C-alpha cells in the first residue's frame with residue numbers, strides 16, 4: 750500500500766516582536782514513496798520552513814500534515830522515526846571517523862550489525878578506503894556522500910534534503926545528485942529536495958516553485 754505525506758491547506762507565519770512574517774497561505778501537496786519532489790524558489794521564500802513542516806519537525810500555523818503508512822494514518826513521531834535528513838552543511842560528527850558517522854544512527858537503534866552495514870554503505874558511496882578519516886580530512890563532496898549514506902542507512906520511508914548541493918562545485922553536485930537519486934530509487938523512499946539547482950530539480954518526478962507565498966507546479 751502506498752505510503753505518503755499529505756499536506757492540506759498549510760499556512761505559516763512567524764511573529765518576531767513587532768513583525769509578522771507571512772511565509773505561505775493555503776498550500777496543499779502530497780509526497781508519495783517512490784517519487785521525488787523538488788522545491789525551488791528564491792532565498793527567504795520559506796522553502797526550509799516548508800521542508801521542516803513536511804517532515805513533521807515544525808508545526809504549521811494552520812493546516813494538516815498527515816502521514817499515511819500502510820493505508821493507516823500514523824502519528825508524527827512515527828513519521829520522524831521513518832525520516833532521514835541531508836543538509837547543505839553535511840552536519841557530520843567532527844570527532845567521529847567516516848564509518849562511525851555511518852554506524853551511529855544504526856547503533857542508536859541498537860542494531861548489532863551497525864559497523865558491517867556501515868562498511869557496505871561506504872563501499873556503495875565509493876569511499877571504502879576512507880573509513881577511518883574524519884570529516885575534516887574529506888572533501889565537501891566526500892562528506893556529502895557520507896551524509897547521504899547516513900540518511901539512507903536506516904532505510905527511512907522519506908528523505909528530506911535542504912540544498913544538498915549548495916556547498917559543492919558543479920561537477921561534484923552532479924555526482925552527489927546522481928547518488929541521491931540512485932539511493933532513493935533503490936530504497937523506494939519518497940525524496941523531498943529543496944534546491945537552487947535547476948539541473949537537480951529537472952530530475953525530480955515533480956517540481957514546485959515556492960514564491961510569494963504560493964506553490965506552483967513547475968514541471
Ligand SMILES: Nc1ncnc2c1ncn2[C@@H]1O[C@H](COP(=O)(O)OP(=O)(O)O)[C@@H](O)[C@H]1O
Pocket residue numbers: 763764765770772790791792793794795796797798799
Ligand atoms: N524561527 C524563525 N523565526 C522568525 N523568522 C523565521 C524563522 N525561521 C525562518 N524565518 C524567516 O522566514 C523566512 C523564510 O525562511 P526559510 O524557510 O529559511 O526560507 P528559505 O529556505 O526559502 O530561504 C525568512 O525571512 C526567515 O528569516
Ligand SMILES: [Mg+2]
Pocket residue numbers: 796797798911
Ligand atoms: Mg533555506
